[in-house]
Amino acid sequence: MRISHSSYQNYIQNLAKEIEGKLLFSPILINNETLLFPFAEDYKNSLVISLNNRCPLIYKINCDIFFKSFDNVFLQKFKKIFNRTIITNLKLSDKDNIVSFKLQSNESDEERSFIAELIPNCPNLIVLHNEKIEETFYKNKNRDLFYGAIYKLPETLTELNGEQEITEEFLESLFKTEDELRYKEKYAEFTKFLNNKIKSANKKISSINGDLKKAEENQKYRGFADEIYTLGLNLRSKVEVLELAGETVKLDASKTLSENCQLFYKKAKKAKETMRHFQTNIDNAQKSLDEYNKILKEFESADEKGKDKLVETYFPVNKKKETQETIFNRPWRYNLNGTYIYFGKNASQNDYLSFVMKMDREFLWMHIKNLSGSHLVICSRKPTENEILTAAEFALLCSHQKTGEIIYTKKKNVRRGHTLGEAIIKNQTTIKLNSIREETKEKFALAKRVD
Numbered sequence: 001m002r003i004s005h006s007s008y009q010n011y012i013q014n015l016a017k018e019i020e021g022k023l024l025f026s027p028i029l030i031n032n033e034t035l036l037f038p039f040a041e042d043y044k045n046s047l048v049i050s051l052n053n054r055c056p057l058i059y060k061i062n063c064d065i066f067f068k069s070f071d072n073v074f075l076q077k078f079k080k081i082f083n084r085t086i087i088t089n090l091k092l093s094d095k096d097n098i099v100s101f102k103l104q105s106n107e108s109d110e111e112r113s114f115i116a117e118l119i120p121n122c123p124n125l126i127v128l129h130n131e132k133i134e135e136t137f138y139k140n141k142n143r144d145l146f147y148g149a150i151y152k153l154p155e156t157l158t159e160l161n162g163e164q165e166i167t168e169e170f171l172e173s174l175f176k177t178e179d180e181l182r183y184k185e186k187y188a189e190f191t192k193f194l195n196n197k198i199k200s201a202n203k204k205i206s207s208i209n210g211d212l213k214k215a216e217e218n219q220k221y222r223g224f225a226d227e228i229y230t231l232g233l234n235l236r237s238k239v240e241v242l243e244l245a246g247e248t249v250k251l252d253a254s255k256t257l258s259e260n261c262q263l264f265y266k267k268a269k270k271a272k273e274t275m276r277h278f279q280t281n282i283d284n285a286q287k288s289l290d291e292y293n294k295i296l297k298e299f300e301s302a303d304e305k306g307k308d309k310l311v312e313t314y315f316p317v318n319k320k321k322e323t324q325e326t327i328f329n330r331p332w333r334y335n336l337n338g339t340y341i342y343f344g345k346n347a348s349q350n351d352y353l354s355f356v357m358k359m360d361r362e363f364l365w366m367h368i369k370n371l372s373g374s375h376l377v378i379c380s381r382k383p384t385e386n387e388i389l390t391a392a393e394f395a396l397l398c399s400h401q402k403t404g405e406i407i408y409t410k411k412k413n414v415r416r417g418h419t420l421g422e423a424i425i426k427n428q429t430t431i432k433l434n435s436i437r438e439e440t441k442e443k444f445a446l447a448k449r450v451d
Contacts, residue, residue, distance in 0.1 A: 007164075008092060013091075018060070022039050024084070033050060049116060055164075056097075058118065070182075078135075086104045089101050100115050117154065125137045126145060132338065133151055187307060187311070193315055194295060198292045201289035219275075228260070239260075331357070332449055341394060342376065369404065369405040376398075407429065409429065
């Protein structure tokens with residue numbers, strides 16, 4: 001869906017007059033594509049930033065529903081930057097649907113720019129600090145949006161008009177779609193859990209009934225064994241086929257008649273046990289099926305509060321504890337002409353940098369060869385020779401070496417080993433350094449811990 005640029009231009013101009021200077025509360029993630037910022041002075045009104053592929057948009061909505069926020073890395077980034085901030089500027093590009101606004105911290109004079117490229121199928125969110133990219137959340141993987149780089153508009157920027165006018169009815173409909181998506185995402189795992197339990201119970205009932213049918217057929221093997229003993233045959237002989245009870249019965253030719261009889265008795269005994277436990281097993285399976293069908297029916301008819309209670313009661317989730325950033329595992333960082341070089345100085349910092357920090361998997365990862373040392377990441381998909389050389393020299397300095405070999409590869413080729421800070425890599429390239437430049441030593445000394 002493509003909205004009318006002129007209609008959205010008018011809407012943004014009116015919205016700017018209404019919300020500039022307003023204080024925003026901490027953002028709420030109502031689904032995996034949409035942020036909601038309540039206004040401090042009027043919590044029933046909120047600013048919505050939607051990255052919905054079909055129709056990405058920024059708009060204001062009147063909503064008195066309380067939303068419990070989803071939580072992910074994306075939200076944590078924006079909470080850190082946009083917690084209790086004031087909108088100081090809001091405008092729309094004259095060409096495409098690219099909204100930019102400035103946010104000023106309520107606790108300091110620090111100001112950041114926020115760019116929302118509201119382009120269907122490839123919306124981007126970019127945070128700028130001093131005109132340089134500080135954080136990004138984007139779906140358009142063809143764009144090169146690097147940390148520390150100067151922000152540039154998309155090269156193919158043109159005014160793309162659509163027919164959809166911006167009306168209150170349209171925005172309400174759009175937000176209803178976002179809420180339905182939130183609802184679906186929120187309970188997707190629980191409904192999948194219930195449906196799998198119901199499917200499993202039905203499968204078990206079918207299996208028990210199949211076992212009963214087979215057991216009833218296998219009762220005849222006792223009669224076969226009894227008949228063999230009454231025929232006066234040589235029980236030590238080996239026979240492939242016998243006519244028993246008017247039926248051609250195949251025997252195990254590698255075993256004697258006596259051994260085959262014992263196998264028949266075992267089959268008959270197992271069949272008897274299956275028939276004896278059939279009713280108990282079928283009752284338990286049916287009870288389980290009835291219980292989960294009852295929960296599902298109750299869940300489908302419950303309001304959100306009731307659904308939450310059912311999820312809490314029947315679906316306890318033991319989430320894997322994620323590694324959190326602390327003052328102990330924050331890595332170091334140096335800004336080399338707009339390109340950040342990150343590195344750790346111990347196993348904890350290495351582990352956090354390589355396996356926890358959210359970075360582009362195409363960035364370059366580096367380590368000294370055959371020695372314990374720092375993990376380094378160059379925040380660029382196509383680093384220059386000087387950036388690679390500087391980072392390699394950093395690797396030597398971190399390991400207190402004057403010369404040595406350095407290996408590097410893309411971050412996507414690195415996976416966590418069995419111990420803290422251990423890395424297993426593939427497709428690496430090796431470079432050899434015979435010295436370290438004095439200017440690099442000076443730069444290394446200026447590196448700072450990540451805030």
